[in-house]
Amino acid sequence: MIPSLSALRAFEAAARRGSFSAAARELNVTHAAIAQHVRGLEAEFATTLMIRSGQGMAATDTGAALARGLAEGFGAIAAAVSAARRPDLPRPLRVTLTPSFAESWLTPRLADFWARHPEIALSLLPDPEVVDPVREGIDIAIRFGAGGWPGCEATPLLPAPFVVVCGSGARRPRGELGALQRMRWLFSNVNAEQRIWGATLGLDFAALDIAELPTNGMVLAAVRAGAGITVQPRTLVEADLDEGRLIALIEGESGGLGYHIVRPPGARRPEATRFVAWLRRQANAARPR
Template sequence: MDWHDIPSLSALRAFEATARHNSFSAAARELNVTHAAIAQHVRGLEADFGAELVFRQGAGMGLTDAGRALALSLGEGFSTIASGVRDIRALRQNRPLTVGMTPTFAENWLMPRIGAFWTEHPEIELVLQPSYAVVDMRRDGLDLAIRYGHGEWAGLDTELLVNANYVVVGAPELAAKGEGSSMKDLCALPWVFETQRLEQRVWAQEVGLDLSCTPITKLPTNALVLSAARAGAGLSIQGRALVERDLKSGNLVCLHEAPLSTLGYYLVTRPVARSEALKIFVRWLKSVVAAEASG
């Protein structure tokens, strides 16, 4: 399509509205512009085509033969556009809500709680995409991502869901051996780490844990790390949000906690209008966090 051969779309909209209403004033009200702006657009089209499109008819406007032909074509064209837009919006509203997150967050925070959402909102289909890979929300079709960090992702809207500062945890029997100890003294106890998560080790060294002389077991996933920690196989470093239930139930005991910071799990969305399903899911996530914080 050669857009150079097509007049301004604003002018075509102005004429199409004038033709439907037989009035510059009514067209101006519909398009929220001035009467003069509509008249100027229509006169501009007439100059471009070299033909009259409208003429004064009593209190309103009449259409010439050229005007009627153009109005018919524009009506059909704009109707096709409107239909296509409605179809795309309906597709967005009706498709499943796609949510990306790390496998750790999915396994240890979301899945123990998600049953309540499914019970409350069976009409909303959720597609959960756990992954450690860096994702492109537009490319991967994500409506929402739940990301761990300080909330600084350029070009995206972010909102803190829950703080997730690191804590050192262990099963009660093992934790009793290190109760009151400094991080340096905890080197003598066994530890479990996820193979790929280096940031936990960096943090451990920063707070005084000498990994060179610490007995460490490496496991491929954080789910296995947590299972080992609950079984007493070693101490573990976790985001507090992931082990809150374990701490409340007594399955794990906290031996050390980092000062509160902006580190946490953030709700990340693209800067576009949110679907109703996304609004509902975000409200539910926030309500869970609020309820657990007050409880």
């Protein structure tokens, strides 16, 4: 007898994300529910499917094989459901992207897109985690990194040199890292870009005075008000710097990191092609001359 689909979906998400907590956020359930599903499957199969690995979880060989099969199966279900939907009903263009990019870069430009393309409905899905576009029915992803996402086609959109900033009215520390280490640092718990650049800077996270806020917009609002300093991709704070709301303390090169347009292979919807062309025009206009 096949186990419950809820249990199998919980296990597949946990194996793919390497974390019960991340799987719980994806499926909008509790950490305990994911753990209970996984332990139930282990009892039913009489074998270990996941083991603790560092700060997360990892699938065993048996678990990894099961997870691959489940991913293919859920992908086939998603494709069948999509094909069964009435073709005459318009389907929104599904775009997943990092929350900070959505909030600070894309949202202020959406009025232009809607004015140019009123015929295209967008469904924006901010997510700090990288999701499987085929399994989730995603048309376009905008992700931060060096490229090379397996099973997808990635093309650069914007380079992302970093900048450490403080508010224009704040007492400015000297721009050396040693002085900055003694300041209060503000981070968003959904902004993966910040942690990457913090590591690039050589920050000792365990020694920092860190305050975490739920969104990158809240981080930037607090920094503008003088509550501390933060590190950001310069792309996301260009307007604040140009208009004097934020002051740059340290700047660095992108080091090959940036924002990429990531798409599943195969045929593409015309709406996706038009959206990508608009993104590229906006990105070109945003680059320093």
